[in-house]
């Protein structure tokens with residue numbers, strides 16, 4: 001058994017703009033680190049402290065989120081702007097300190113102005129402190145990204161422009177694999193008799209990825225930083241934000257080489273030959289002089305049954321290696337995802353008919369400063385969509401998706417157990433224009449799998465459980481950045497009473513707000529009590545009730 005000493009791993013990020021051609025489609029403005037893209041993956045070991053020095057060379061604020069890291073007792077380091085901190089101003093610096101007490105496959109990305117979509121994203125690999133539960137000789141990363149020909153801000157502005165048709169014309173991004181044009185992906189070097197761990201990370205803005213390997217048995221051993229009982233699969237599908245680790249054994253001879261195959265797709269974008277989906281492949285190379293066993297990525301990937309959650313099996317069918325049984329339920333919360341028209345002509349996304357907008361004070365700072373009113377959802381403002389969770393209560397979320405798009409929903413600060421998928425009752429959503437789902441109900445095993453990002457398929461519901469054992473303010477949002485930008489987010493305010501007696505926000509974080517004229521106490525408007533004067537008036541939905549985007 002190897003026991004490493006906890007270390008402080010120092011990483012310096014000078015964030016700035018650059019002009020770069022990442023996909024052979026031309027030069028565009030992107031956001032990189034230290035003058036380059038891709039950003040090198042960050043490696044730490046469980047138990048380490050990751051010290052991330054950030055300098056903001058952009059002309060707008062920035063912040064960084066360590067996706068999947070629990071931030072226990074350090075909620076203020078979680079990153080989402082105006083949820084747990086003020087953005088780092090242009091020309092400003094800030095040092096994140098992440099206490100890493102998990103092992104698995106995570107990622108670091110911008111969480112202000114959707115800068116992740118313009119390049120500010122990279123894998124965060126946390127190695128096990130002790131021997132990992134499965135033996136492997138070597139590991140490989142596949143970071144997977146969609147890359148567009150225009151900066152994200154332009155695409156979001158088009159989407160939210162009441163004078164432009166909705167939805168905008170579909171975009172057909174290209175895939176970046178490990179940060180480079182997916183058509184020029186190098187070989188995966190395999191040695192006879194060895195075992196490999198392959199970490200797949202979908203860091204996309206919008207698109208899904210499939211991954212398969214010819215003539216090799218893949219086994220899923222991890223989803224989103226949680227180990228599973230090994231599950232044989234022919235391939236996996238990852239929605240934006242999701243990760244899997246695959247264990248694969250090499251062949252016993254090096255007579256041939258094989259292929260790994262990757263598909264970039266979005267089920268809601270009409271198929272267009274050569275544009276969507278796109279297919280990529282590379283060699284699994286045992287011997288540079290051997291022949292590659294022929295396989296057609298397109299027909300192989302297409303021939304496999306598909307769902308939007310995980311191809312060839314649902315994540316709900318995995319079992320957590322922890323063998324933790326299903327949690328009990330103290331409180332059930334129902335959430336309905338949707339899109340809606342508003343009287344100002346803008347189409348926005350909603351959860352329970354509320355479209356998220358940032359408050360004027362970071363929600364965490366309201367939770368800490370509002371005394372006994374911190375358990376009253378009203379003080380967080382009408383568009384923070386605060387839901388108060390009591391300390392240590394067991395929560396069941398039932399998330400309904402009567403919408404015409406799948407949504408990869410990400411919960412900060414927690415993993416949740418996946419309890420059940422099923423078709424939604426069409427009677428519940430008379431405004432839905434979709435046909436009922438033909439999916440059947442699939443329930444978890446006795447040891448439900450956990451993860452932090454889950455795809456809610458079209459016309460289906462998903463039941464999730466977690467325990468409110470991590471006091472903090474945790475964003476829950478769609479990881480398709482356009483949808484997040486359209487308002488598909490809410491804020492879990494977890495145990496604000498406990499936060500008030502345990503959490504001290506670092507002084508330099510408070511100063512960062514004050515220097516930008518942002519308040520550090522009071523309700524969502526920075527006022528006392530229920531006076532929300534100063535917050536913008538929420539937009540008004542055109543139709544009452546859950547309306548679903550046609």
Ligand SMILES: [Cu+2]
Pocket residue numbers: 405406407408478479480483484488
């Ligand atoms: Cu979405």
